[in-house]
């Protein structure tokens with residue numbers, strides 16, 4: 079997997095020493111975006127096995143989000159569904175990095191990769207209705223709400239809707255004139 083570099087962060091392959099930090103993200107209810115049904119009891123070994131089992135599968139990728147001074151602040155991944163047409167993105171950053179532009183730049187880098195390198199038609203993400211930061215960031219980037227699965231998630235005993243947000247290729251290109259040729 080190639081590195082992807084921005085002005086604030088680099089996206090780089092995960093390393094063995096990252097899995098303790100990643101398990102911490104999975105166990106923190108503020109950053110645990112998806113794991114609605116499972117108790118937060120991930121170990122570094124579990125996270126490593128889960129990540130590594132996908133390494134050899136095609137049409138997907140995962141990177142650590144690292145600041146320019148070498149601090150790991152989160153991770154970002156995608157899975158093409160269906161292959162070569164669309165991809166679903168997942169992103170989580172530690173609370174200390176929120177509001178600093180790290181996740182935004184990581185999203186911009188992966189969107190460029192998906193639309194310009196992979197040539198995809200649509201990029202999607204799934205989040206919960208209470209995840210105001212993800213919804214706010216996605217809107218800033220140009221994602222639009224495309225589906226709402228009502229009361230489809232339960233976190234800490236409360237029920238939430240699942241939101242699907244997406245950006246289609248033409249919307250991406252109209253914001254990024256280089257490829258649009260304008």
Ligand SMILES: CC(C)(COP(=O)(O)OP(=O)(O)OC[C@H]1O[C@@H](n2cnc3c(N)ncnc32)[C@H](O)[C@@H]1OP(=O)(O)O)[C@@H](O)C(=O)NCCC(=O)NCCS
Nearest residue numbers: 109111168169170171176177181182209210211212214215
């Ligand atoms: C989602 C996540 C990666 C975003 O990173 P971040 O650094 O918080 O994102 P940003 O600060 O760039 O953007 C968040 C936006 O939401 C807005 N926001 C924050 N709190 C808000 C609130 N209470 N109501 C409305 N909007 C709010 C922010 O103002 C910001 O927009 P702005 O820059 O225009 O002001 C990070 O918060 C995270 O890891 N959350 C937990 C995991 C998760 O939910 N992942 C999504 C699964 S795909």
